[in-house]
Amino acid sequence: MTEAQLLAEELSTEGDDAANELHSEEHLASRFMFLKEFDLLDIDHGHFWYKVSWHGVHVEFPSPQHHYEANPHERAIRDYLLSLPVEDLESAFAALQDAPAFELDSGDHHFRFSWDNEVKPHLHCYYSRSALGHQHDAEAYQRRLQEHAQSYESDRPFPSKRLLQKLAQLKEEYLKAQKTADALKRQIVVVEEEIALDQMLHTGKASA
Numbered sequence: 001m002t003e004a005q006l007l008a009e010e011l012s013t014e015g016d017d018a019a020n021e022l023h024s025e026e027h028l029a030s031r032f033m034f035l036k037e038f039d040l041l042d043i044d045h046g047h048f049w050y051k052v053s054w055h056g057v058h059v060e061f062p063s064p065q066h067h068y069e070a071n072p073h074e075r076a077i078r079d080y081l082l083s084l085p086v087e088d089l090e091s092a093f094a095a096l097q098d099a100p101a102f103e104l105d106s107g108d109h110h111f112r113f114s115w116d117n118e119v120k121p122h123l124h125c126y127y128s129r130s131a132l133g134h135q136h137d138a139e140a141y142q143r144r145l146q147e148h149a150q151s152y153e154s155d156r157p158f159p160s161k162r163l164l165q166k167l168a169q170l171k172e173e174y175l176k177a178q179k180t181a182d183a184l185k186r187q188i189v190v191v192e193e194e195i196a197l198d199q200m201l202h203t204g205k206a207s208a
Contacts, residue, residue, distance in 0.1 A: 022082045058122035077127040108133030
């Protein structure tokens with residue numbers, strides 16, 4: 001399962017209550033953040049829909065492949081960032097004051113921040129799973145496979161429609177083969193009788 005699929009799955013299962021908690025004023029204030037939605041007049045000229053201001057710094061979530069295009073999962077990535085512990089965020093922001101880039105592992109998440117000085121200094125934030133996140137994803141994938149197998153074995157009709165169809169097909173082919181064998185057997189008997197008659201005509205006696 002790809003990282004994009006995992007992100008999409010987490011997005012689809014995320015509850016509104018959890019999102020509302022992440023976006024609450026109290027939660028954001030504790031992280032020195034506020035949400036910035038789509039704004040055509042923002043420094044990104046409306047290229048991004050989901051952004052944050054972090055200690056007054058504009059933060060975008062670009063695609064790793066295209067500098068001025070948003071990551072397809074920018075909203076989920078933004079919410080992952082909002083979910084980080086305050087101490088992790090503060091240590092990352094402090095490190096960025098003296099460095100052009102910084103990478104942060106926190107739980108299942110890995111973030112890479114880099115400064116962009118076009119128009120005015122702002123941060124680009126890129127997301128991937130951390131080593132722990134990859135481990136948890138692999139375990140979750142195995143659980144889903146096991147659940148699917150158990151569900152398939154317990155819920156599917158028995159015998160399966162596929163096997164019943166295969167059995168019916170084989171029986172039909174057997175009957176056709178039996179009819180062909182019977183017809184060939186009759187032809188063998190006819191030919192044997194013709195051979196006996198031919199022998200009588202030429203030798204005057206039948207073979208023993």
